[in-house]
Amino acid sequence: MASRTAKDLRCRTKVYPIYVDPCLRFDMRYVDEFRDPELIVKASGEIHRLADSERHYRIMEVCGGHTHAIYRFGLKDILPSNIELIHGPGCPVCVLPMGRIDDGLAVARNGDVIFAAFGDMMRVPGTCGSPLEHKAQGTDVRIVYSPADALQLARKNPDKHVMFFAIGFETTAPSTALTLMRAKAEGVKNFSVFCNHVTIIPAIRAILDSPDMRLDGFIGPGHVSTVIGCRPYEWIARNEGKPVVTSGFEPLDLLQSIVMLLRQLQAGEARVENQYKRVVPWEGNRAALKVMAEVFQLRPYFEWRGLGFISQSALKIRDEYAEWDAEQRFPIPGTRVTDPKAAQCGEVLKGVLKPAQCKLFGKECTPERPIGALMVSTEGSCAAYYNYEHRKAAALVTSISSVA
16 A cells, blocks of 8 residues: 555646545545545455444434445445444435425416426425426426526516525525525516525434434534534534544545544544545535525424424525515415325434335335335435345346346
8 A cells, every 4th residue: 555655646636635544545636536446445444443343333324415325335235234324314305394395386386487496306296296297287397407597597587487496405505595695686576485495403403312313423414514514513522422524425435434433432532523624614614604694594493304393493584585585475375294104204314214114115115106205316315225225136136036
């Protein structure tokens, strides 16, 4: 490894130092280095060395993007059997209750309204169908790639009202805030936002307050942390005694984060560490936080799928932007809907069940015909398990059957 440590890797952009072990330190520049097989083997070996064989570890990866990376790269297969990765609630589409989807589509059924949303919302079912199914029935539903695209739709369709169905954690909230500021500055009157932005810290608190949940540590969300930074997690280490390591999304990012967590647990420590330093500033993105504070305020409470009502866990649009707030411009039914009884989305979201333990998984509920949002979203744990683990097992059974 000495030659690799000194290896001169050229790059047109910034050099990002990362390490798995001090003796393996070198500069990382391309994605390929974050997937280096030799270093992955070294990191896996370090994890096996650090893990106490007499102890069972339960580590929650909060972010749905981490869940997909873990399954996609097969990281679970190279971890010791006594390290259990628990999937957390870090998928904004997954935690949105069906009633909010119904409320947004109720506004969309107004013939003068264009319903604009991100693509991962299109197949999420409400009680009367998904946005895509409503589109097939004649509702004007459009896919946009940013709230700015929705504002542009409003400019191009002055005879229509464009409602942007905003969703996401603090990761996407700043772009919604900036779009609202632009709409107000330009006086675009035929545009509004149906705000479903949620915040990550109260959800983690709700998980920790759950009596049936035992966790040893957290792999902290990478995307959210680019905005809020690492400081908001300090209470988890200080008050709950759980270490937190904010992680990137490549195989070596996640493996290094597990190494860092195990070292803390071995030493009996609980601190917040930032593995994703090449992207995440400790104090967060202050410009993004500033525009969020100008446009949004905390709701007293908000309903989360699987977690119930959590106080101060979501954002609402301030009165200064009321003219662009769909909830103030349109009558909203305020629908409350329970998930189908057979679907166990709530238990999976809380990490109580694994996706395959849901009675509907891979049978009635598949990515082609989803019943729950966790099977739809690109960050949903059920979709990740189905696309990687479930199909891998199915292919193995087919292979064994063909040999027999």
